[in-house]
Amino acid sequence: MQEMISNAKGSRSEQTRKRIEQTYLNLIFEKKWDRITVKELCSRANITRGTFYQYYGDIYELMEQIQNSILQEMSRKYKELSGNPRPPFPIEEFIDRYEVEPPPLLLFWFDFCRAHKTAMEALLDPHNGDPYFVKKLKNILNEYIEAMMDNDGLPRDGLRGYFVRTVAELHFLSARLWLESEGENALTAEEVVNLLNTMRVGAGYLTYKQMITAKTGDKTPV
The missing domain is CATH 1.10.357 (Tetracycline Repressor; domain 2)
Structure with missing residues (x-):
């Protein structure tokens, strides 16, 4: 049971990371990559800033990854x-x-x-x-x-x-x-x-x- 819970958390975490990355890439078609703010990225991805910072320190780290x-x-x-x-x-x-x-x-x-x-x-x-x-x-x-x-x-x-x-x-x-x-x-x-x-x-x-x-x-x- 504990393993199933752990896998579910890992799956949700990976899905969130992919959503952040996909949203960021889509925003690049509209705006220069280093002008995109965490605030507008979170708004477009429908996540909180806290969720973003669980995975990335800033936009530059997101791009680097x-x-x-x-x-x-x-x-x-x-x-x-x-x-x-x-x-x-x-x-x-x-x-x-x-x-x-x-x-x-x-x-x-x-x-x-x-x-x-x-x-x-x-x-x-x-x-x-x-x-x-x-x-x-x-x-x-x-x-x-x-x-x-x-x-x-x-x-x-x-x-x-x-x-x-x-x-x-x-x-x-x-x-x-x-x-x-x-x-x-x-x-x-x-x-x-x-x-x-x-x-x-x-x-x-x-x-x-x-x-x-x-x-x-x-x-x-x-």
Whole structure:
């Protein structure tokens, strides 16, 4: 009986925490994240200020906990996906062995955005979201894009830094556009992933052409 009471309390506590976080995220669509007051949050969530302070010291701690939860989950999953890289292969075998289908690392970004739609849409909002969260997220994205390029067998040359930053920015842009899209003409996650994947495939092919040309001097298109 005591265990049942404890579980019920834990369940109610978790529901209250989720209601506070969801209400806060919804308010970000209306107002800059650090301008939202505890008073208006409590009013919108239909809770007392005392209830809020049972869980969070202030708005900043609330935002920090939301961000940390998202970043930790994303980092953990990316590490799992990056744990089994494909063995490298000679550049001459690129055409036969290069995998043109979107890799799991690319697919996961949109699966994650879909699973955390409200949070990601609010936190990535260019007007009311937190730019420091974007910076933290970019660090994670840069690491996984590097891992994706390593899996593709692409060299760590001078162009790589530009590619990583460009693809990371496209992740944010495509995610925002996709999350905001509605109606019959809205793209599916798979369609957006395929658009992003064209840049990955193009980068691989250009690298292949450059390396083959450097070896053979043959500039004839393949």
